[in-house]
Amino acid sequence: MSRLPRSFATLLIIVAMILTAAALVYPVAKSAGAYRSAPVSEDQGVTQTPTGPLTAQDRDFVKRVRLAGLWEIPAGRMALAKGTSPEVKMAGQHLVQGHTDLDKAVLTAAQTLNLDVPSEPSAQQQGWLKQLDAAQGADFDEQFANILRSAHGQVFAVVAQVRASTQNSTVRDLATTANGTVLDHMNVLEGTGLVKFDKLAPLPTGSSAPSAPSASATPAPAGSPHY
Structure with missing residues (x-):
């Protein structure tokens, strides 16, 4: 060759x-x-979405925002119907309008993230609504201002935590909107002049599940605490 x-x-x-x-x-x-595109294991509580990783805390936050509107809109309507002062009625109006807008935002976010959200208030929230429904006159005004201000004060820290830590842009946008809504509601509730700051529930430690106690001697109904 x-x-x-x-x-x-x-x-x-x-x-x-x-x-x-x-x-x-x-x-x-x-x-x-394959490593770059694979979703994070469900065992770690994280899933991939079009707008970023979604943690268990993120999912819990979205559901809590939905729950907030389900009981605070009715509470605001009660204040409009039963409040005895212009300040209480104004607070009620802010609750109705603020949570109506926020509810639209959370439903859009839930659809984007493919999340199921509650359709009715929690047992505890329903208990608060019954408590407010039974109150009349000045007693209603005081309970309304303190129960709602306590709930908003506790969730304010939770919103800030989620806003600072989430890697999901949809959740971050929702937390930004919720932050403005909660702050506005705290201001108008305090503007009633009825909030007893020395009796507000302390901020939660080591937990993202705030609870709001009753302003009266009657304890809040039992159940998982929700904003």
Whole structure:
């Protein structure tokens, strides 16, 4: 057999080296690509969404915002109907309007994140509504101002925590909106002049589940605490 030209032999060696390198690199590249695109394990409480990672805290926050509107809108309507002062009625109006707008935002966020959200208040929240429904006159005004201000004061810290830590842009936008709503409601509730600051519930420690006690001697109904 005649000897191959040196240039052709060199070309064959180069081609063989390229094919060998490609065979080695392809599995690594394929593995790296799969690692980047795979969702985080559900065991860690994190899922991937089009707007970023969604943690258990994020999901809990979205559901709490929905729950807030489900009981605070009726509470605000009670204040409009039963409040004995312009300040209490104004606070009621802010609650109705603020949570109506916030509820639209949370339903849009839930759809984006493919989350199921509650359709009725929690047992505890329903208990607060019954308590307010039974109160009349000045007693209603005082209970309304203190129960609602306590709830908003506790959730304010939770909203800030979620806003600062979430990596999901949908949750971050919702937390930004909720922050403005909660702050506005705290201001108008304090504007009633009825809030007893020395009896407000302390901020939660080590938990994102705030509870709001009754302003009266009657304890708040039992159940999982929700904003």
